[in-house]
Amino acid sequence: MKIKPIILDRIYTKHTNYIIDLQMDSNVTFVSGDSGTGKSAVYSFLLEYSSEDSRIRCLNYIDHNKDYKETIRNAKGILFVIDNADLLLNDEMRQYIALDTNNQYIIIGRNPTSLMLSQDEILGLDSVKNDDRTVFSLKKAFG
Numbered sequence: 001m002k003i004k005p006i007i008l009d010r011i012y013t014k015h016t017n018y019i020i021d022l023q024m025d026s027n028v029t030f031v032s033g034d035s036g037t038g039k040s041a042v043y044s045f046l047l048e049y050s051s052e053d054s055r056i057r058c059l060n061y062i063d064h065n066k067d068y069k070e071t072i073r074n075a076k077g078i079l080f081v082i083d084n085a086d087l088l089l090n091d092e093m094r095q096y097i098a099l100d101t102n103n104q105y106i107i108i109g110r111n112p113t114s115l116m117l118s119q120d121e122i123l124g125l126d127s128v129k130n131d132d133r134t135v136f137s138l139k140k141a142f143g
Contacts (some may be wrong), residue, residue: 002121003027007055007079007104015045019135022106026121028097029106032141033124039108042125042136043083046106055079061087069093076102085109 003026011022020042022029033039043058050056057075059068060083068088072080073096082088086109089097094114097105107115112122124141127134 002118003101005104006101007077011046011049011056013045013049014133015048017133018045019130019133020045020049021135021137023138024104024106027101027104028115028117028121029138030112030115030117030122031106031108031125031138032110032112032122037125038127038134038136039125040083043081043108046081050081056081058083059088060084064088072096072100072103079104079106081106081108083108086111 005024005027009024011020011024013020018041031039043060046056047058050058055077056079057071058081059071064087072093080103082105085107089107091114097107098114098116119142120140122141123138126137126139128137
C-alpha cells in the first residue's frame with residue numbers, strides 16, 4: 001500500500017569511506033537482501049545519523065525486551081529505521097505499520113509479510129565503489 005513519505009523522501013549522509021543516499025518514494029520502505037550486502041552497516045550509519053536528526057529513531061533486536069510497540073504507537077512525525085525486523089516485528093505490529101499515517105518506516109529484513117507491500121515496493125541495497133568511497137543506495141529487488 002503505497003503512501004508518499006511523510007517525514008523524509010531522502011537521507012543523504014557521509015560516514016568515513018561510505019555515502020548513504022537513500023531515496024524513498026513510499027511511507028514504508030522495505031529493504032531486503034542477502035547477508036553481507038551492507039544492510040546492518042547502513043543501519044549503524046543511520047543510527048549515528050539519528051543523533052543529528054530528532055525525526056529519526058532506530059530500533060533493532062536489542063529493543064525486543066523494551067516497550068518498542070508503545071514507542072511506535074505513541075509516536076507522531078518519526079521515521080523509524082528497524083533492523084532485523086524479522087526478529088522484532090510480529091504480524092500485529094506489521095499490520096499497524098502498514099496502516100500508520102503518522103510515521104514513516106525503513107524496515108530491514110527478509111520477510112515483508114503483513115506489510116501490504118507490492119513487489120515493486122520491496123527494495124534491495126545497491127553498493128557502488130566511487131573513487132575511495134562506497135555509495136549505498138536503494139534498488140528494486142525484483143525485475
